[in-house]
Amino acid sequence: MFYLFLMGCTYYSYNLYKKYFKIDFKCIVCYLIVNLISIIYYKFNNKLDSVFFHIVIIHLLLSFIIDIKEMWIADYTIISVLIINIIRTIFNFYYNHVTIYEGTIFMFLFILIVLLSQLILKKELMGFGDLKLFFVLSFNYSFVNAICLLMCSAVIGIIYYFIFNKKNEFPFGPAIIIAYIAIEILKS
Numbered sequence: 001m002f003y004l005f006l007m008g009c010t011y012y013s014y015n016l017y018k019k020y021f022k023i024d025f026k027c028i029v030c031y032l033i034v035n036l037i038s039i040i041y042y043k044f045n046n047k048l049d050s051v052f053f054h055i056v057i058i059h060l061l062l063s064f065i066i067d068i069k070e071m072w073i074a075d076y077t078i079i080s081v082l083i084i085n086i087i088r089t090i091f092n093f094y095y096n097h098v099t100i101y102e103g104t105i106f107m108f109l110f111i112l113i114v115l116l117s118q119l120i121l122k123k124e125l126m127g128f129g130d131l132k133l134f135f136v137l138s139f140n141y142s143f144v145n146a147i148c149l150l151m152c153s154a155v156i157g158i159i160y161y162f163i164f165n166k167k168n169e170f171p172f173g174p175a176i177i178i179a180y181i182a183i184e185i186l187k188s
Helices: 002-017 025-044 047-070 075-096 102-121 128-137 143-164 173-187
Strands: none
Touching: 002 047, 025 047, 025 173, 047 075, 047 173, 075 128, 102 128, 102 143, 128 143, 128 173, 143 173
């Protein structure tokens, strides 16, 4: 039943994003990897967390592809992931009595520092879509997990930068998404 749910969510999400890209072999491989990651996550966590994780990861996969091709992150992804994380936080509070807002506060301060630095230096240091993505992914994280998300995505971004020898700009969203998936799997 869970596997049918995975396929249904993926099909629905793909239909929402299909105006941004055409399906090709890379998309099919990414889809299979996402389902494999969701199944692994499902084995180590409860069903409700697995459902939330899968919905988030599908939206992130589609934004991953868009960011690599066109260097922007869809607002639909930001809104969807924020809503899902709010619902996930409500369920975690209701069932486990756990509330975590440290990551949100940390990322809010980080975004404020980056925006002030951009105003002072008069140069774009990081895209606003990447900052929004950091914020929504760290919504229900602890302070330590938020710092891990920031540091892991920075390391992945640096590796990407040196492998592909990008001169000025490169999509940072995929680095954030890979770091998020790694942290979610490792913390389970």
